[in-house]
Amino acid sequence: MRSVRTALVALTALAMVGLSGCGDDSSDQPAGGDGVSGQLTVFAAASLTESFTRIGQDFEAAQGVKVIFNFAGSSALATQINEGAPADVFASAAPANMDTVLDAGNGDGEPVTFARNQLVIAVPKGNPDGVTSLSDLTKPDAKVALCAEQVPCGAAAGKALDAAGVALTPVTLERDVKAALAKVRLGEVDAALVYRTDARAATTDVDGIEFPESAEAINDYPIVVLKDAANKAAARAFLEYVRSDTGRNVLTTAGFQVP
Amino acid sequence: MALLLPAGLGLLFLVLPLVGLLARAPWSTLPQRLTEPAVLAALRLSVQSATLATVLCLALGVPLAWLLARVQFPGRRLVRALVTVPLVLPPVVGGVALLLVFGRRGLVGSWLDATFGITLPFTTTAVVLAEAFVAMPFLIIAVEGALRGADTRYEEAAATLGAGRWTTFTHVTLPLVAPGVAAGAVLCWARALGEFGATITFAGNYPGRTQTMPVAVYLALETDLEAAIVLSLILLTVSVVILASLRDRWISG
C-alpha cells in the first residue's frame, strides 16, 4: 500500500509541476535573479507535502526554476536515494534516515535542521472528554491510538510518555501518523499522539492539545544537497529559500517550529 | 512451443521474487529470530484468524453461492456484481468502509455499542471480519462455479425421494460440490492469511490481539528489512505447507 501511495503522491506532484510548467513555458525562459535555472528534484518527507508544495511554488515564481517533488516516507526516500534515484535535495523527517544517506556517502556537505515538529494530543473537535494532559489518557475506558514504535511518531510518543512517567496502554499501534489521526477523525479512538502539523492540517475535525512532555521528543527535520545533484546551484538556492523568512513563514503556519 | 515460452516466463515471474527473498534471508540469525515470542504470537494470530474467517465465509458464502447459482430472482446479476466488490475495492478502503459500518460511530457499530456495549475495532473479531470481507468473494465464486457445474437432476432425484430443499442441499448438493467448496475454502484461507490493508485499517495493530503476520511484516519494513524478510518467509512456508497438505487431502483425494 505504501508504494501505491508513494506512486500516487509522485504522480500528483508530477502533474502539478507539469500543469504549472505549461502556463509559463518555463524551459526557455531566462533565469531568475540569482542566476540559477533549469529543473530541480526534491525528495521530501510525506509530512512536508503541504508546506513544501507551497514553498516550491513560491520558489519557482521567484527563481524561474522548475521544482519536481517526490513525497514519501523518509525511510523509503533514503532507500531510493541510495539506490541511485536522481535527486538534488533530500529533506528528511528524522535524523536517522538522513544518516542512512550520509553514511552511504551521498550527501554534499553537512545537513542543516530547518524545522522541528512535536507531538500534541489529537482529540475530536471540541475536546468532548476534556483532555488536558497525558495522564488523562490513562483513564480505564479511554481509547488511545499511538504510532507503532518502528515509525518516528511512535518513537517520539514513547519518549514523551517515558518523560511524563505515564504508563499508557493504547488500543492500537498505527502504521503512521496519518492513520493514527484518521482513527480520531472517525471517532474510533478518543485520542491519539500525533505531530502538531498533522493536527493542524486536520483542524476541521480535531483539536491539538499541547502538553509539556512533548519537548522531550522533538523531531528534527534535516535537509541536505545530494552529492550527485544535477543542479547544485538551484539545490543550494532552494535550501536557502526554505530557511528564508518566506519559507519559515510557510513552515510555521503549518505548525512546525523553525530554529 | 508457442505456449511453453510464455508459460515458463509466467512461472519465472511468479517465482523470482520468492528467490529474491530467499537470497536476502539472514540465514545465520534465522533460528533466534524464528523463536521470538512476538513472531510466534503474530503467526498464531494469523493462522487462527484466517481459519475463523474461512469458517465465517463458509457459513455465509456457501448459502449465498447457492442463492446465486440456483434461485432465479430479480436483480441476481446485480447481487453477483456486488459480491465481487471486495475483489476490486482497495483493501484499505474496505477497512475504512468496515469502520463506517462496524466502527464505534458506524451504522451498525453504534447500535452494537449502545445495545450490547460491544465495540469491534481493535479486537481480534475485527481482524476476522476484515479478512472475511476481503476473502469471501474467492469462496463464493469458487462454490458458485461448482454449483453451476453440478448436475441439478440429482437434486430433482432427491426431491422425488421426499427430500426438501434443506435436506437436498446438505445431503446431495454439498457432497456433490465438495471439491469446489474445498478449493474455494483453500483460496479463501490463503487470501485471509495474507490480508493486510483492511485488517490494519479496521482492526489496527496491537501485538497478540490484532497484529497479524502481514502487519508485522509491514512495520518491520520501516526499520529492519531482514526481519521483514524472515517474517515473510515464515508466512510463505506455513501457507505452502498447509495448502499443499489440504490440496492432497481434499481436492485430489
Place this chain on the structure above:
Amino acid sequence: MSEPAGARLLDAHLVVERGDFRLDLPLTINPGEVVALLGPNGAGKTTALRALAGLLPLSAGHLTLAGREWDHPDRRVWIPTERRPIGVVFQDYLLFPHLTALDNVAFGPRRHGLGRQQARQRAADWLTRMGLAAHARRKPRQLSGGQAQRVALARALAVEPALLLLDEPLAALDAGTRLDTRAQLHRHLAAHTGATLLVTHDPLDALVLADRLVIIEDGHVVQEGDAATITARPRTDYVARLVGLNLYRGRAAGQRVRLSADFGLTTGDRHDGEVFVAFPPSAVALHPRQPDGSPRNTWPATIAGVQRHGDNLRIQLNGPIEVAADVTPAAAAQLRLVPGQRVWAAVKAAETRAYPAG
C-alpha cells in the same frame, strides 16, 4: 374411459405449454396398472413425466392421485415434488455418486420418516429382492449398467410409491443386459400395487411391460389401447412403423379401397367409408415381371433402399404407394435387388386388414 371412476388411482389432464409446444394429455391409471407412454422424440413424454413428478407445473388441467389433488392451476393447488408419494427411475438412474448402493436405496425411506437403522434394513431387503445383496456397499461407479438400473428401481420402490414413474428405464443398457433386465422389471412391475407410468420410445418395452399403451405425437394422444389392438390396428404412420406394418388410409367401397385417384387395393374385410389398410412387410412379394394368377393386388415399383432386418432384408419401394417388403437373402440375391431396380410388388387380399378410420 369406460372404467368406473372409483377404480382410477391416477386421474389427470396434463396441459403444459412451453413456447410453441403444448402438451395436452388426458391420462388415467388404475391401481396395479402399468401404462406405457410411447412416442417419438419431442412428443412430450418426458414433459408429462416431469409434470406428474412435480418437477414442472401444469399450465392448465388437473392432476389427482387417489382423490387428492396434486396440481390444479385453476384452483391454485400445488403439492411439491418432495410431498408426492412417487418413485422415479430416471433414464440414466441418477444414483447419488457419493453414496453406496445401500444408502442410495435407504435415502427415500429415511426422508419418509424411518429411522436410520429401519431405513437401511428396508434398503437391504430391497437390494436382496433385486439380487444385489452382495453389492450393497458399492458406490454407483462400481456397478455395472444392469446393477445400477436395479438399484435405481429399488430406490424408487423402497418408498412404496403410489405412483411409479419410469423414464426410458432400459435405454442405457446394451442389448444382452436389456433382455434380462426387462424380464426382471416385468416381475417387479407386476408386483407393484400402485399406478405405474412407463415412458419409452421402444415399442418392445411397451408391449412387454405395459397393460395399456398411450401413444402421443406432438403433445397429443394419437392412439390408446392394449397391445393387441395397437399392433393389429395402428392409426398413424409412427405407430405403424413401431409395430412394423405398412399403413395407408383410403376410402372403402366393399372390399375395394381407393388410396389415391388412380390406385387402390383389394382387402379381406368389407367396409364403406374412410378406412385404414394395414399389412406386414412379410406379406409383400416381389417379382421381376408382372405376375399372373392369384394375387389381385400387383403394381410396379422401384427399389429405394435395402436394409438388414433380423434374418431377412427389408426392401423400401417407391411407386404408387411407398411400401416396405421383407424378403429372404436368397430371394434378394436371386432377384438382384439393388436400389434403382424395377420390380413388381404383390400383396394377397387375405393378408391385408382394413378398419374404420373414423
